[in-house]
Amino acid sequence: xxxxxxxxxxxxxxxxxxxxxxxxxxxxxxxxxxxxxxxxxxxxxxxxxxxxxxxxxxxxxxxxxxxxxxxxxxxxxxxxxxxxxxxxxxxxxxxxxxxxxxxxxxxxxxxxxxxxxxxxxxxxxxxxxxxxxxxxxxxxxxxxxxxxxxxxxxxxxxxxxxxxxxxxxxxxxxxxxxxxxxxxxxxxxxxxxxxxxxxxxxxxxxxxxxxxxxxxxxxxxxxxxxxxxxxxxxxxxxxxxxxxxxxxxxxxxxxxxxxx
Numbered sequence: 001x002x003x004x005x006x007x008x009x010x011x012x013x014x015x016x017x018x019x020x021x022x023x024x025x026x027x028x029x030x031x032x033x034x035x036x037x038x039x040x041x042x043x044x045x046x047x048x049x050x051x052x053x054x055x056x057x058x059x060x061x062x063x064x065x066x067x068x069x070x071x072x073x074x075x076x077x078x079x080x081x082x083x084x085x086x087x088x089x090x091x092x093x094x095x096x097x098x099x100x101x102x103x104x105x106x107x108x109x110x111x112x113x114x115x116x117x118x119x120x121x122x123x124x125x126x127x128x129x130x131x132x133x134x135x136x137x138x139x140x141x142x143x144x145x146x147x148x149x150x151x152x153x154x155x156x157x158x159x160x161x162x163x164x165x166x167x168x169x170x171x172x173x174x175x176x177x178x179x180x181x182x183x184x185x186x187x188x189x190x191x192x193x194x195x196x197x198x199x200x201x202x203x204x205x206x207x208x209x210x211x212x213x214x215x216x217x218x219x220x221x222x223x224x225x226x227x228x229x230x231x232x233x234x235x236x237x238x239x240x241x242x243x244x245x246x247x248x249x250x251x252x253x254x255x256x257x258x259x260x
């Protein structure tokens with residue numbers, strides 16, 4: 001009907017009817033465009049509002065972290081300091097200790113675990129690796145010579161009781177499939193890794209310590225890497241979470257900073 005009326009009006013010289021239709025059509029188009037723009041603006045505003053709300057959620061509350069004494073002190077404290085500076089309204093509680101904390105009890109948001117994970121219902125993400133070195137103090141290293149791992153068995157050894165098996169060590173070299181297993185004899189046993197380092201540095205004997213803890217000591221010459229051509233098992237560094245469908249944004253932000 002609309003199309004026929006236009007043709008009739010045009011044929012009869014009724015230009016005003018045609019112009020009136022064009023004006024109405026143009027007004028309708030503008031109105032539709034305005035409505036579309038308004039809808040987009042509303043969606044954009046809501047998205048911005050949601051992002052602001054998420055940012056606010058990320059920067060508030062308390063983030064509870066558990067880590068071992070050695071890795072927590074040497075690697076996690078700087079990350080915690082940076083996180084606190086970026087999210088000043090989020091309080092951080094860092095609990096250090098070599099005992100394994102039960103995350104399922106709900107007391108911690110995230111744990112940093114070093115070594116080999118036991119099977120559990122927890123969610124884990126590997127964020128790094130580490131090597132283990134047989135080391136001793138520089139002065140102590142002058143008291144003996146060793147060409148093979150078996151030569152170390154009778155030497156004074158500081159056992160790290162925080163480990164599952166602190167005395168039996170498996171060495172490997174190159175393509176040697178069998179390697180060498182050596183059982184050390186503990187003259188001192190300590191249950192905290194930083195204290196083991198202190199004892200070794202004081203000349204108490206040999207011990208096996210992670211690279212991230214002794215790197216500076218080796219570079220400064222205070223410790224000596226014994227049998228560097230032989231390797232001990234390397235391990236992983238993991239971020240571990242309680243099993244949950246959704247992870248709090250503050251935890252996600254912290255893990256992202258760990259990976260930076």
